[in-house]
Amino acid sequence: MNAPYAPPTADELLLALSRLDAALAQVMRRAGQGCGPECERLLDGASRGLRMLLGAAAADVVNDVLDAARRVLTAAEPGAPLLMLTMARQTLAAVVHRHAARATRQVA
Numbered sequence: 001m002n003a004p005y006a007p008p009t010a011d012e013l014l015l016a017l018s019r020l021d022a023a024l025a026q027v028m029r030r031a032g033q034g035c036g037p038e039c040e041r042l043l044d045g046a047s048r049g050l051r052m053l054l055g056a057a058a059a060d061v062v063n064d065v066l067d068a069a070r071r072v073l074t075a076a077e078p079g080a081p082l083l084m085l086t087m088a089r090q091t092l093a094a095v096v097h098r099h100a101a102r103a104t105r106q107v108a
Contacts, residue, residue, distance in 0.1 A: 008053040010100035016049040017096045020065070023047075024089060027069045031078035035070055043069055050092075054099060061095050064088045 023046035030039065043066055051062050068085040075081045 007103060007106065008099070010103045013050075013053055013096050013100045013103065016053055017093060020046040020050055020062075020092075021089075024065070024069060024085070027072055027085070028082065031072050031082060032075055033073065035073040039073065050096070054095065058095050058099075061088075061092050065092050 023042045026042065027039070035043075047062050047066055051059050054062065065085070065088045068081060068088040071081040072078050072085050
């Protein structure tokens with residue numbers, strides 16, 4: 001018998017966001033240097049948790065961050081892609097914080 005669905009907690013959401021932020025910090029350090037298999041695994045692993053916790057409705061926001069991160073890595077001049085990554089990350093953070101606030105209200 002399957003266990004009942006439990007919505008993610010605020011702590012789970014914020015931890016997943018911090019994991020992705022750590023991966024994005026590495027992306028920013030490697031801007032313009034390309035993305036090898038190790039980097040791909042890091043980005044995919046860090047984003048997987050957020051996709052699972054946020055669900056299908058927010059998967060596009062996570063994908064926007066990943067696309068922007070890959071552009072930063074492969075751009076000859078990463079200035080504009082870095083700005084796009086910053087904006088996509090801010091949007092994702094807003095979505096995560098909104099979900100976290102909702103999770104906190106549900107517990108209270």
